[in-house]
Amino acid sequence: MDLQSAKAPAWLKKRLSLNRNIYEVKRILSEYSVKTVCESGLCPNITECFSKRSVTFLIMGDACTRSCGFCSVNNAAPDAIDPDEAPKVLEAVKRLESKYVIITSVTRDDLADGGADQFAEVVRTLKNFSQKLIVEVLVPDFKGEKSAVKTVIDAGADIFAHNIETVRRLYPLARPGAGYERSLDVLRCAKCLSAKVVMKSGMMVGLGETEDEIIDAMRDLRSAGCEALTIGQYLSPGKDNLPVQRFAGLEEFARYEKIGGEIGFRHVASGPFVRSSYFAEEGYRKIKERCDDECYTAAVS
Amino acid sequence: MTNVTLPPLAEGIDKANISYWHHSVGDAVSEGENLVELVTDKATFNMPAPASGVLRQILAAEGDEIKVGQVIARIE
Numbered sequence: 001m002d003l004q005s006a007k008a009p010a011w012l013k014k015r016l017s018l019n020r021n022i023y024e025v026k027r028i029l030s031e032y033s034v035k036t037v038c039e040s041g042l043c044p045n046i047t048e049c050f051s052k053r054s055v056t057f058l059i060m061g062d063a064c065t066r067s068c069g070f071c072s073v074n075n076a077a078p079d080a081i082d083p084d085e086a087p088k089v090l091e092a093v094k095r096l097e098s099k100y101v102i103i104t105s106v107t108r109d110d111l112a113d114g115g116a117d118q119f120a121e122v123v124r125t126l127k128n129f130s131q132k133l134i135v136e137v138l139v140p141d142f143k144g145e146k147s148a149v150k151t152v153i154d155a156g157a158d159i160f161a162h163n164i165e166t167v168r169r170l171y172p173l174a175r176p177g178a179g180y181e182r183s184l185d186v187l188r189c190a191k192c193l194s195a196k197v198v199m200k201s202g203m204m205v206g207l208g209e210t211e212d213e214i215i216d217a218m219r220d221l222r223s224a225g226c227e228a229l230t231i232g233q234y235l236s237p238g239k240d241n242l243p244v245q246r247f248a249g250l251e252e253f254a255r256y257e258k259i260g261g262e263i264g265f266r267h268v269a270s271g272p273f274v275r276s277s278y279f280a281e282e283g284y285r286k287i288k289e290r291c292d293d294e295c296y297t298a299a300v301s
Numbered sequence: 302m303t304n305v306t307l308p309p310l311a312e313g314i315d316k317a318n319i320s321y322w323h324h325s326v327g328d329a330v331s332e333g334e335n336l337v338e339l340v341t342d343k344a345t346f347n348m349p350a351p352a353s354g355v356l357r358q359i360l361a362a363e364g365d366e367i368k369v370g371q372v373i374a375r376i377e
Contacts, residue, residue, distance in 0.1 A: 008345040015348075
């Protein structure tokens, strides 16, 4: 019996939410035919987030041109780009009454720009509706194309996230078609292009890495300009995906949070059910508060 | 009488298995306390009681597969 089929450890049980909002959110998403990574990624936090009307939009279809070993999103022929996608996302955002919007996508290696224009279009549409909307983008690696990163940055997102996902050694196994250095380059490039955008990344524990390897990756991310980091337990979405190698304990997650603070991250969310976009709004507000405090301290001293 | 139903978990996850009932028929339960533990291919979940009252019926046994929307218990 593999690890995940065995009884889950006590700390790895997710509490379901039964709030009525869940049904309304699902209705809104289907009304505008917009997809979320919450559903396509089989996220265990879905009832908790939907009950708070919090979603992460998945643009440019739910068929991915890559097949990472940890991911449940289908590797299939990609969908045609929907020219009306940005207004559909905006309508859904209005109905959800969101103040913080997260946009992610599958990897679109079939497109010359990797989908950067579509990201930019969605961001601009949201910002044109209201500058007060805070927009986070969680982008693929665009094959490392700097022009694509620039297209997204120039559109004016507040948070630029790109997930490193796993440690350097496990890339051939977990992320064939991607590159550890390439992903760091995407982050470095974004940070060079905009000093004010908040840089964020995320990774999983449980694919077979050691604690030291995780800490090395944290240092690499910090050196690349990352300010916010999420670390969560990998859960295998199905039998065709990579198996879970181990369940990290709560103490280990707490250590990452502590070490993250010591090496200069402004915010580290680390816990079994932490996912890239989990409580992203709260994380962003903490970062902003800290920035404001530091600016204030700098101004008065 | 309040029906206890499985909420939608995600697209593609339309079922779960009951692993453990925290209560038996006749028990008084409070809204929000853990009622039943469920397992899907991806994770283990604790489902809270949707209302306070007496657990009158349990309609799915430990080990049973249940579908999203299915009534699995009644609280009065």
